[in-house]
Amino acid sequence: xxxxxxxxxxxxxxxxxxxxxxxxxxxxxxxxxxxxxxxxxxxxxxxxxxxxxxxxxxxxxxxxxxxxxxxxxxxxxxxxxxxxxxxxxxxxxxxxxxxxxxxxxxxxxxxxxxxxxxxxxxxxxxxxxxxxxxxxxxxxxxxxxxxxxxxxxxxxxxxxxxxxxxxxxxxxxxxxxxxxxxxxxxxxxxxxxxxxxxxxxxxxxxxxxxxxxxxxxxxxxxxxxxxxxxxxxxxxxxxxxxxxxxxxxxxxxxxxxxxxxxxxxxxxxxxxxxxxxxxxxxxxxxxxxxxxxxxxxxxxxxxxxxxxxxxxxxxxxxxxxxxxxxxxxxxxxxxxxxxxxxxxxxxxxxxxxxxxxxxxxxxxxxxxxxxxxxxxxxxxxxxxxxxxxxxxxxxxxxxxxxxxxxxxxxxxxxxxxxxxxxxxxxxxxxxxxxxxxxxxxxxxxxxxxxxxxxxxxxxxxxxxxxxxxxxxxxxxxxx
Amino acid sequence: xxxxxxxxxxxxxxxxxxxxxxxxxxxxxxxxxxxxxxxxxxxxxxxxxxxxxxxxxxxxxxxxxxxxxxxxxxxxxxxxxxxxxxxxxxxxxxxxxxxxxxxxxxxxxxxxxxxxxxxxxxxxxxxxxxxxxxxxxxxxxxxxxxxxxxxxxxxxxxxxxxxxxxxxxxxxxxxxxxxxxxxxxxxxxxxxxxxxxxxxxxxxxxxxxxxxxxxxxxxxxxxxxxxxxxxxxxxxxxxxxxxxxxxxxxxxxxxxxxxxxxxxxxxxxxxxxxxxxxxxxxxxxxxxxxxxxxxxxxxxxxxxxxxxxxxxxxxxxxx
Numbered sequence: 039x040x041x042x043x044x045x046x047x048x049x050x051x052x053x054x055x056x057x058x059x060x061x062x063x064x065x066x067x068x069x070x071x072x073x074x075x076x077x078x079x080x081x082x083x084x085x086x087x088x089x090x091x092x093x094x095x096x097x098x099x100x101x102x103x104x105x106x107x108x109x110x111x112x113x114x115x116x117x118x119x120x121x122x123x124x125x126x127x128x129x130x131x132x133x134x135x136x137x138x139x140x141x142x143x144x145x146x147x148x149x150x151x152x153x154x155x156x157x158x159x160x161x162x163x164x165x166x167x168x169x170x171x172x173x174x175x176x177x178x179x180x181x182x183x184x185x186x187x188x189x190x191x192x193x194x195x196x197x198x199x200x201x202x203x204x205x206x207x208x209x210x211x212x213x214x215x216x217x218x219x220x221x222x223x224x225x226x227x228x229x230x231x232x233x234x235x236x237x238x239x240x241x242x243x244x245x246x247x248x249x250x251x252x253x254x255x256x257x258x259x260x261x262x263x264x265x266x267x268x269x270x271x272x273x274x275x276x277x278x279x280x281x282x283x284x285x286x287x288x289x290x291x292x293x294x295x296x297x298x299x300x301x302x303x304x305x306x307x308x309x310x311x312x313x314x315x316x317x318x319x320x321x322x323x324x325x326x327x328x329x330x331x332x333x334x335x336x337x338x339x340x341x342x343x344x345x346x347x348x349x350x351x352x353x354x355x356x357x358x359x360x361x362x363x364x365x366x367x368x369x370x371x372x373x374x375x376x377x378x379x380x381x382x383x384x385x386x387x388x389x390x391x392x393x394x395x396x397x398x399x400x401x402x403x404x405x406x407x408x409x410x411x412x413x414x415x416x417x418x419x420x421x422x423x424x425x426x427x428x429x430x431x432x433x434x435x436x437x438x439x440x441x442x443x444x445x446x447x448x449x450x451x452x453x454x455x456x457x458x459x460x461x462x463x464x465x466x467x468x469x470x471x472x473x474x475x476x477x478x479x480x481x482x483x484x485x486x487x488x489x490x491x492x493x494x495x496x497x498x499x500x501x502x503x504x505x506x507x508x509x510x511x512x513x514x515x516x517x
Numbered sequence: 518x519x520x521x522x523x524x525x526x527x528x529x530x531x532x533x534x535x536x537x538x539x540x541x542x543x544x545x546x547x548x549x550x551x552x553x554x555x556x557x558x559x560x561x562x563x564x565x566x567x568x569x570x571x572x573x574x575x576x577x578x579x580x581x582x583x584x585x586x587x588x589x590x591x592x593x594x595x596x597x598x599x600x601x602x603x604x605x606x607x608x609x610x611x612x613x614x615x616x617x618x619x620x621x622x623x624x625x626x627x628x629x630x631x632x633x634x635x636x637x638x639x640x641x642x643x644x645x646x647x648x649x650x651x652x653x654x655x656x657x658x659x660x661x662x663x664x665x666x667x668x669x670x671x672x673x674x675x676x677x678x679x680x681x682x683x684x685x686x687x688x689x690x691x692x693x694x695x696x697x698x699x700x701x702x703x704x705x706x707x708x709x710x711x712x713x714x715x716x717x718x719x720x721x722x723x724x725x726x727x728x729x730x731x732x733x734x735x736x737x738x739x740x741x742x743x744x745x746x747x748x749x750x751x752x753x754x755x756x757x758x759x760x761x762x763x764x765x766x767x768x769x770x771x772x773x774x775x776x777x778x779x780x781x782x783x784x785x786x787x788x789x790x791x792x793x794x795x796x797x798x799x800x801x802x803x804x805x806x807x808x809x810x811x812x813x814x815x816x817x818x819x820x821x822x823x824x825x826x827x828x829x830x831x832x833x834x835x836x
Contacts, residue, residue, distance in 0.1 A: 401795025450780070451792065454760025458795045461802050513576065 071410055074391070076140040076336050077109045111136065114338045117327060119348065124360050126327035126339055128320035137320060142393050142410045143330065144320040150175075151395070151411060155318035163314070323396055324357045324377060325384040332493060333385055354493060357381075373499075374424050374444065374473045380404075382500045383422050383469050394420075401458050406467070418506075419464045421455060422471060423447070425503070430475035452507075460509040467506050474499035533729045534598040536589055543584040543600070543734065551582055558597060559752050560588050561770060585755055586734045587743040593733055600734060601727040603720075610724030630712030637713065739763075739781025741812035745826035746779060753779070760799055765808065777808040777830070784811045793831060801833040 080103050086092040115133045117126040128134050128144065134153055137143040146153025150172055158173070160166035322330070330337035331350055338347045348356065361377035380403060387394045393407040397419055405416035426432075426441040459466045534554070537544045545551055545562065554560045562582030568574055584592075592598040736743075739762050746753055752766040754775075761778035764770075778800045782788060793809075800807030810828035 398791065398794060401791045401793075401798060403791070450757055450760050450762055452760075453757055454792070454799055455795050457760050458799050458802070461799070 067412055071139055071142075071412060073140040074393075074409075075334060076111065076115070076136050076143075076330075077334060078107075079109055080107065110336055115330070115336055117322060117330075117337055117339050118342045119327075119339050119356070120342070121360065123321065124324060126322040126324070126337075128322065131316060134320040137322070137330075142395065142407070142412075143326045144322040145396075146318050147321050148318045153318050153320055156314060156316045159314050165314075324360065325381045325394075328353065328357055328381055329385060329388055333388065351493060373476055374426075378500070379422050379424055379471045379473075382471050382497065382502060383420065385497070386469075386502045387420070392418075400462060400464070401455055402466070405464075416464055418467045419455075419459045420467045420469050422469050425470040425472050427472055428475045431473075456507055456509050465506055465508060467504055470503040470505070472501035472503065533596070534592070535601045535727050536584065536592070536598050537581075537603040538600050538732075538734075539603045543586065543589045544581040545584065546581045548580055551580065554592070554597075555769070558592065558595070559747065559750065560584065560592065561752060561754055562588065563755065586736045587740050587753075589734045590736045590740060591744060591747060599729040600732040601730070602732070606727050607720055607724065610720070614724065626715045626717065627712050630715050633713040633715065634711065737762075737781075738783050738786075741824065741826050742779060742781035742810040742828070745810065745824050745828070746777075748824065751777075759803065759805070761796065761807070775805055777806045778803075779808045779810065779828075782809055782811045784814055786811070794833075797831040797833040800831070806830040806832060 080099065083092065083095050083099060115128070115136065116130065117128045117133075120127050127147075128137060134144075138152055145151050146155060148155040149158075149170075152171065154170040154172065157166060157168055158170050161168065161170070161173075327337065327339055331339055331353060339353055340346065341348055355371065358371050358375045358377045361375055361380075383404065384394050387404070387406055393410045394404050395407065395411065395416070397403055397405040397416075400419055402419040403422045404420040406418040406420060407416050408414055424441075424444055426437075426445060431437045431441045456466050534545075534550050537546065544565075545554070551562070554562070562584045564578040564580065565583045566579040566581050568579075589598070589600065593600065743753060743763060746763065746765050750767075752768065752770055753763040754766070754770060756762055756764040756778055759775075759778050761780050763779040763781075764775040765777040765779050766773050766775045778796065780796060793807075796807040796809075808828055808830045810826055813825045813827055815825070
């Protein structure tokens with residue numbers, strides 16, 4: 039990838055000699071992700087009625103556009119259909135770059151979203167100093183974990199200080215040290231009770247220090263296998279308060295806090311001559327691929343066996359078959375195929391200018407980004423539900439039963455999805471797709487064949503309704 | 518006011534507990550029964566009772582408790598309780614009530630009414646005496662004009678005396694207007710003129726206690742999971758606020774946080790993987806495990822012991 043040459047000046051420091059010299063400052067996000075879709079547009083030059091040369095410029099523009107330039111990439115981008123993963127693979131790096139930077143289509147097969155495997159691999163081998171988003175996330179999670187640990191430790195220390203002030207801190211004899219562990223596990227309230235049993239203020243100060251040390255040592259050994267590092271450190275701190283001449287402090291804590299496997303591997307010696315083959319490709323969801331083919335007309339989906347471009351109508355049929363599991367080619371296509379529903383919604387929101395990406399990580403169908411994932415977090419989480427309002431579906435008991443099973447969701451399901459979205463500060467959008475009657479119904483000519491070549495007419499029969507939901511807690515929303 | 522309980526609390530374990538089915542909901546009204554079910558059978562129910570004149574106060578609710586169908590089914594299957602179709606039983610009981618029983622019940626009501634009236638009268642008298650004492654006046658005799666409060670009391674009790682022989686379900690005569698009597702016709706304050714009206718708040722008595730029925734409540738398909746978790750000594754409560762079917766507590770919910778968000782599925786039931794993602798995320802987010810389970814069919818079971826329920830716990834890894 040060409041962007042791998044970009045060097046981030048704020049990158050983590052690497053050993054000298056591994057960073058390539060800074061050639062150009064990194065372009066801004068707005069420059070990289072300037073185009074919202076992979077189409078180039080040529081605006082008409084500003085109209086100057088007083089300037090007769092404008093006409094010439096206009097004519098030149100028109101001629102140039104007609105003959106030499108096109109809004110569509112030429113030749114079309116190429117993707118390979120993969121039946122096993124039910125996705126479209128983009129293997130060319132230039133195409134990958136175009137599709138990611140101009141509209142955020144697809145996902146790297148070895149990355150979280152942007153295909154960054156090559157960068158990560160090069161960084162691992164010390165060839166690149168650029169930080170990938172995965173590393174940033176990992177770092178942030180580490181920091182948060184540390185922060186939580188620190189906070190818990192502080193809380194416990196505050197409790198301890200308080201207990202000390204009240205004269206309830208236990209003395210450092212062996213039994214009490216053991217009880218402390220129990221106290222810490224059971225929480226504050228319990229702790230007071232237990233300590234009170236022992237009589238409170240330190241009265242047995244003549245305890246031999248050695249035995250105290252031994253007991254704490256034993257406790258620490260016992261706790262050594264415990265994951266809770268905070269507990270250990272408090273234990274040691276407590277011991278510190280009782281016996282100030284401690285030799286080793288927090289050593290176990292350091293061991294515990296060393297997340298060796300999560301740290302990025304230290305850069306090894308540079309192998310400048312080494313060329314890493316990019317083993318990553320871009321995966322397009324079927325909806326994305328079909329939008330690029332049918333909606334924008336910039337992509338050709340190629341059958342990997344015959345190496346021929348699949349025409350759009352048969353591509354739609356193929357995708358609709360694939361949306362079932364297992365994909366059965368003999369199955370008669372229904373107007374409520376999962377692919378039809380999801381594509382209608384995808385197309386709807388793409389047309390409104392949203393960047394639509396898969397929402398599987400939040401348990402929803404789609405996520406809507408305002409400009410793209412690199413600019414901001416997703417604002418909406420979309421759940422697709424079919425709606426059978428057409429009289430055909432209420433005409434017989436069989437239909438009613440079938441549609442009811444597809445429409446029906448339980449309350450706990452809704453609460454579950456809604457709570458997940460409120461945890462990540464997104465609004466839940468329930469999108470109802472009004473399903474048209476099957477082609478056998480009535481004399482609707484455009485619907486006669488669901489595999490019709492007239493895709494436009496087919497999609498026109500679908501309607502979309504949006505309902506926005508928010509979690510409302512009466513206790514917290516009281517005036 | 519104390520009423521005789523349908524079942525004495527100390528002998529609860531010997532008796533079948535009636536669970537009222539009212540409007541499709543299973544309710545328990547008796548606080549002793551509620552305590553017993555919670556302590557002995559790990560069934561908590563949900564408090565649903567609100568204050569009649571303060572229905573907006575819906576944060577702290579009281580008795581009756583409402584039970585889930587699964588809870589009722591479990592109790593019935595264990596032979597602890599039975600279901601009473603309250604409306605039907607009430608009608609039946611009223612029809613078959615004998616005259617002497619009815620009169621005896623009315624008699625007890627009246628006695629209680631007199632007692633209550635006496636207490637009220639005493640209380641009113643003490644209050645007026647205290648008020649007068651505070652103002653440094655002497656206590657009036659019965660012949661003198663009584664205080665306004667006492668007059669009101671008098672009129673109120675006179676009003677009640679006319680309706681005294683009525684009860685909630687024997688509407689024999691329309692209420693008559695209170696007889697116009699002046700404050701001077703007042704009797705001695707310690708002897709009330711009429712009994713208070715007692716509104717009976719229980720149906721049994723006067724109606725005979727309901728007979729055990731063998732009614733089994735219909736339950737959702739997730740019942741095997743419920744029974745399974747309950748048999749493992751978990752306290753289960755409805756889990757709507759956590760987006761699941763049951764919340765499983767390791768002990769009494771007043772003492773513990775719940776450990777699992779449980780959702781029951783049929784063995785061959787298809788469900789969306791998105792639901793697993795959402796449930797796993799939610800469970801991990803609130804420091805609980807998302808638990809799904811279902812009943813394995815008899816013929817597919819490898820080990821034919823236990824209740825055949827298999828459970829799986831899902832955690833969101835966040836790789």
